[in-house]
């Protein structure tokens with residue numbers, strides 16, 4: 021694995037949900053806009069858009085555009101609190117389908133220019149630019165500017181911010197340094213100048229709890245974290261997390277950009293041509309369940325995964341759906357094991373003798389908490405050694421560091 025000489029970009033869309041609303045409604049341009057309202061909120065007479073002042077309830081904002089942030093609004097802020105700060109700011113309901121459409125569009129535009137993309141959720145990606153740039157930062161800056169322009173073009177005018185460095189960790193920190201519409205570069209020789217003065221919480225993986233604990237130790241900046249003896253960090257935070265913190269503070273991150281995202285779950289389901297009564301059509305349903313378990317087992321085998329959790333879904337005649345799942349404690353992959361787990365789940369569904377909830381129109385099985393057979397074996401071994409030694413720590417790979 022190449023450790024130095026890589027160039028990795030982190031690209032994150034600016035105020036994503038809010039700017040997505042601006043794309044389809046240019047009249048919002050220049051106005052403070054927050055997303056998180058209730059569907060169906062209407063503008064008051066004489067106004068074009070609903071405002072925060074109209075909101076009552078216990079929701080939180082998903083995001084706010086930069087005009088609204090200037091008024092103090094931000095993601096996860098209780099909407100009522102936001103309404104006190106900026107009653108006249110516009111409040112729109114979230115429309116995830118629209119945001120997903122724009123998400124696909126910006127990712128496709130990037131992949132057309134630089135295909136080594138790792139999907140990190142709705143509004144951000146890592147891109148390995150090493151091949152395209154020969155590991156040269158000047159070339160990477162040129163390419164990053166092209167990527168930014170392509171994203172804006174593909175989304176009808178949305179902007180993004182990009183961080184460029186030798187690894188994911190640093191690029192993730194630095195894409196945030198000049199938002200919105202930023203491009204920030206941290207060459208390895210500038211790591212200490214740019215990154216060390218920042219707060220430890222800027223490291224993706226140092227959450228509020230860890231930050232609090234570090235602050236209590238007198239460690240506020242990344243420079244101060246870097247100055248802590250490794251042994252002390254290991255003692256306070258555990259072997260693997262302590263080592264991870266130490267390396268992070270020194271700009272070491274070996275993670276590669278992974279081009280495909282792991283499926284979180286795999287499921288199979290069938291909608292019946294005619295509704296099935298849970299008693300009268302018991303035999304048919306058993307056949308269907310067998311078939312689904314068999315298909316799911318094959319899907320898992322093809323993806324080389326085992327499941328820790330199996331769930332079932334039923335949709336009743338009145339279209340109400342219910343799911344139940346169980347985590348078996350062992351990993352499952354065979355059709356027999358899946359079937360057995362699915363049956364246990366079905367026992368937890370409150371079927372009725374008569375009426376809408378005695379008849380189903382859909383049956384599905386889902387496998388989740390997926391794990392590779394190799395990792396399953398490792399976990400099993402760790403579990404057994406812990407049992408035998410009593411306290412030995414579960415070995416965590418660096419890749420698993422939060």
Ligand code: TTP
Pocket residue numbers: 032033034035036037038081082083084095096142143199200
């Ligand atoms: P972020 O990239 O964290 O935020 P952002 O794109 O809104 O703003 P920034 O310019 O700082 O990147 O999150 C992307 C989207 O995810 C965001 O637009 C809305 C959603 N989101 C939530 O629903 N809840 C949250 O708490 C956060 C942080 C984001």
Ligand code: MG
Pocket residue numbers: 032033034035036143
């Ligand atoms: Mg964003």
Ligand code: MG
Pocket residue numbers: 032033143144
């Ligand atoms: Mg983001």
